[in-house]
Amino acid sequence: xxxxxxxxxxxxxxxxxxxxxxxxxxxxxxxxxxxxxxxxxxxxxxxxxxxxxxxxxxxxxxxxxxxxxxxxxxxxxxxxxxxxxxxxxxxxxxxxxxxxxxxxxxxxxxxxxxxxxxxxxxxxxxxxxxxxxxxxxxxxxxxxxxxxxxxxxxxxxxxxxxxxxxxxxxxxxxxxxxxxxxxxxxxxxxxxxxxxxxxxxxxxxxxxxxxxxxxxxxxxxxxxxxxxxxxxxxxxxxxxxxxxxxxxxxxxxxxxxxxxxxxxxxxxxxxxxx
Amino acid sequence: xxxxxxxxxxxxxxxxxxxxxxxxxxxxxxxxxxxxxxxxxxxxxxxxxxxxxxxxxxxxxxxxxxxxxxxxxxxxxxxxxxxxxxxxxxxxxxxxxxxxxxxxxxxxxxxxxxxxxxxxxxxxxxxxxxxxxxxxxxxxxxxxxxxxxxxxxxxxxxxxxxxxxxxxxxxxxxxxxxxxxxxxxxxxxxxxxxxxxxxxxxxxxxxxxxxxxxxxxxxxxxxxxxxxxxxxxxxxxxxxxxxxxxxxxxxxxxxxxxxxxxxxxxxxxxxxxxxxxxxxxxxxxxxxxxxxxxxxxxxxxxxxxxxx
Numbered sequence: 102x103x104x105x106x107x108x109x110x111x112x113x114x115x116x117x118x119x120x121x122x123x124x125x126x127x128x129x130x131x132x133x134x135x136x137x138x139x140x141x142x143x144x145x146x147x148x149x150x151x152x153x154x155x156x157x158x159x160x161x162x163x164x165x166x167x168x169x170x171x172x173x174x175x176x177x178x179x180x181x182x183x184x185x186x187x188x189x190x191x192x193x194x195x196x197x198x199x200x201x202x203x204x205x206x207x208x209x210x211x212x213x214x215x216x217x218x219x220x221x222x223x224x225x226x227x228x229x230x231x232x233x234x235x236x237x238x239x240x241x242x243x244x245x246x247x248x249x250x251x252x253x254x255x256x257x258x259x260x261x262x263x264x265x266x267x268x269x270x271x272x273x274x275x276x277x278x279x280x281x282x283x284x285x286x287x288x289x290x291x292x293x294x295x296x297x298x299x300x301x302x303x304x305x306x307x308x309x310x311x312x313x314x315x316x317x318x319x320x321x322x323x324x325x326x327x328x329x330x331x332x333x334x335x336x337x338x339x340x341x342x343x344x345x346x347x348x349x350x351x352x353x354x355x356x357x358x359x360x361x362x363x364x365x366x367x368x369x370x371x372x373x374x375x
Numbered sequence: 376x377x378x379x380x381x382x383x384x385x386x387x388x389x390x391x392x393x394x395x396x397x398x399x400x401x402x403x404x405x406x407x408x409x410x411x412x413x414x415x416x417x418x419x420x421x422x423x424x425x426x427x428x429x430x431x432x433x434x435x436x437x438x439x440x441x442x443x444x445x446x447x448x449x450x451x452x453x454x455x456x457x458x459x460x461x462x463x464x465x466x467x468x469x470x471x472x473x474x475x476x477x478x479x480x481x482x483x484x485x486x487x488x489x490x491x492x493x494x495x496x497x498x499x500x501x502x503x504x505x506x507x508x509x510x511x512x513x514x515x516x517x518x519x520x521x522x523x524x525x526x527x528x529x530x531x532x533x534x535x536x537x538x539x540x541x542x543x544x545x546x547x548x549x550x551x552x553x554x555x556x557x558x559x560x561x562x563x564x565x566x567x568x569x570x571x572x573x574x575x576x577x578x579x580x581x582x583x584x585x586x587x588x589x590x591x592x593x594x595x596x597x598x599x600x601x602x603x604x605x606x607x608x609x610x611x612x613x614x615x616x617x618x619x620x621x622x623x624x625x626x627x628x629x630x631x632x633x634x635x636x637x638x639x640x641x642x643x644x645x646x647x648x649x650x651x652x653x654x655x656x657x658x659x660x661x662x663x664x665x666x667x668x669x670x671x672x673x674x675x676x677x678x679x680x681x682x683x
Contacts, residue, residue: 111511215393218660219652220618223636225457227648230640232402307517311622315637330520334626341527348520356515362513 108367115360122354126173135164137171137324146340157342160332165342168324169350175325176306176354179240183305184298191251192294198252199259200282210256213249221246222308229317239318243305251297252285258290265289292369299362303355310351326351383667387660392443394656399442399626400552402645403435423628442649452646456639461646465632465654471541473622476616478547479554480609487559488605491566495574496593506563513560518619522553539628550627554619558612565608569601576600598628602673610666614659 106113125132135154141162149157156165199247216224236249262268263286271285286330312318313327321328326347335344426432429452430441445452451461491512494503529536529549537546573579574597582596621633628634632651639647 111401189377211393215390215397218390218395218656218663220621220655221614221657222615222618224619226621226637227398227640227652230402230648231404234563244481250608303515310517315622315625330523334523337523337527338531342532344520344523344527348523352516352520355517356512359515360510 109364111360112364112368115357115362117366118353118357119361122173122350122357124178125170126177129167129170129174132170132247133164133167135167137163137167138322139163146336148340149346150340156346157340159329159343160336165346168329169326169346171324172326172329172347172350173354175236175311175319175323176351179236179243179309179319180302180306180358182240183243183247183309184302186240187248187301188251188294188298190244191248192255194248195252195255196259196282196287197369198289199256200263200278200286202260206256209252213253216246216249217253221304222311225308226312226315226317229312234317234320234322236319239312242312243308247301247305250301251294254293254297255290257291259286262286262289296362296366296369299358299365302362303358306358307355308352344357380592380664380668384665387657387664390660391653391656395443395446395653396439398530398649398652399439400505402648403438446649446653451650454644454647456642456644456647461650462653464647465635465650466628468632468635469654471629471661472617472620472633475547475550475554475624475629476613476620477633478612479551479616481556482551482555483559483562483612485605486555488566490568491563491597492593494563495570498571503567507567510560510563513556514564516556518553519586519622519626521556522549522623525549525553526626539626546627550623550629553626554616554623554671557619562605562608562612566601566605569604570597573597573601599673603670606666606669606673610663610669613662613666617655617658 141158144151144154144158144162145160147154147158147162149155151157154164156168156169159165159168171291194209198209225242225246227240227247232238268281268285269283276285308317310325310327310330313320313325314331316331319325319328321332328346329347330351333340333347336343423432431440433441449462453459454461454464457464490506494506497503525536526538526549530538536548540546560606578600579592579596582592587596617633620631621637623629624631624634624635632654636648636651636655638644639651
């Protein structure tokens with residue numbers, strides 16, 4: 102039991118936190134009666150503990166609990182979209198670049214080098230500032246900035262997997278390229294993709310919040326944690342709760358997902374270490 | 376070694392060139408910079424004159440050629456907002472960013488390496504539990520939220536520290552802690568796992584068997600051999616610190632490159648954006664080069680490989 106807890110304890114904590122966040126996001130309308138966008142000037146800036154508003158209200162009298170819970174929806178939606186997009190596009194490109202070692206793959210890897218020679222958050226921010234604001238564009242910007250990691254790792258894995266005996270055997274049996282690639286090579290690189298995806302998930306959510314915090318990305322009045330934190334700066338002297346709760350929700354979400362990611366890595370592949 | 380350095384410098388130039396090219400075309404794809412920059416109610420005549428003056432009426436290829444030729448000479452044009460040489464504006468802000476990133480890096484090392492080593496040596500103890508628990512938390516807590524909360528406690532409630540700006544040593548405290556938190560957390564974890572790996576090596580056993588004291592065994596035999604992953608991550612993070620500075624500088628009104636870049640992006644001041652991209656990518660790639668040279672010193676095996 103102790104050994105089980107030592108190995109899987111953190112994973113359990115992570116799964117619990119992550120499930121709570123998912124439940125909060127899915128069941129938000131059932132958990133709070135308020136509309137996150139419904140303002141009520143008469144009840145502005147109420148402190149936490151006010152009857153009917155457990156976490157208080159913001160400057161427009163919107164219920165903070167409702168906004169934090171609906172914020173989980175935005176955060177998870179962005180995280181899931183970015184992870185799927187980058188894992189599929191980056192993974193596929195890495196698979197092809199590793200399998201066919203021609204010049205397109207080489208060019209792709211140089212592009213990846215250039216992208217990696219730039220801080221991730223700054224890259225995503227610059228792309229977002231240029232393509233424009235809003236939910237769809239922030240997903241595009243984060244994905245464009247984030248796909249290279251998959252391409253890199255998957256390519257490296259494919260390069261070694263394709264020299265293994267079972268691949269040569271499958272080739273000798275006369276299997277088509279597509280079948281070989283997707284039935285024999287892909288399953289062997291999937292664990293790496295899953296581990297990377299879980300580690301990137303939290304990074305995307307935090308990066309989105311950071312970019313929205315700076316005034317790009319998701320715009321008010323949408324209840325997104327980053328833009329809520331951005332608005333809260335003006336009220337820091339009078340209403341600490343506006344900054345405290347959305348940020349705590351963000352940190353908790355990142356913590357839960359990171360713990361799950363660490364655990365997945367320990368279980369699936371002991372070679373990965375961070 | 377010289378050939379290696381030269382080829383690496385060549386790569387640096389290529390990376391900087393390609394990133395400038397990418398951003399140049401991205402900016403042009405994003406729409407008419409003049410329309411985006413100027414107020415809505417401007418007259419068509421002025422608009423055209425502004426375009427003509429900045430050369431936006433020429434074909435894209437001509438504009439690109441002109442941009443690169445000038446960039447090679449260090450001329451990124453005039454800031455649309457400040458009407459000043461863009462590169463000069465950016466370079467003026469660089470020392471503030473470097474001093475912040477430098478002190479944050481120092482803080483990261485001073486906290487993360489001792490915590491990581493202690494956690495590894497006293498594995499399973501309270502130190503390990505608290506240290507690694509703190510590291511996991513530090514990785515999850517976003518810097519900009521930590522910054523806001525610190526401003527609330529230390530400036531608004533207690534009045535101990537200034538809320539922002541640059542000045543005395545007190546101004547450094549919060550930005551440094553915020554910038555260092557995430558990287559220190561990661562570095563502490565890497566240090567711990569790297570030291571744990573090294574502690575299992577036979578030369579550590581030999582050193583202990585010789586009767587060497589624990590400080591020598593840990594400090595000389597273990598730490599130097601576990602330094603490679605630590606230096607790798609620290610090198611990668613030095614670049615990411617520059618990215619993190621963008622956010623930290625905005626929260627604490629730090630007059631550095633990051634804040635200038637955010638403002639330039641918000642204002643669509645593209646010459647400044649391009650100059651900032653240039654300075655960022657040069658700094659970042661030079662940092663990576665420095666890390667690779669450090670490797671050679673730490674691990675002579677990589678030196679041989681670099682020569683081959």
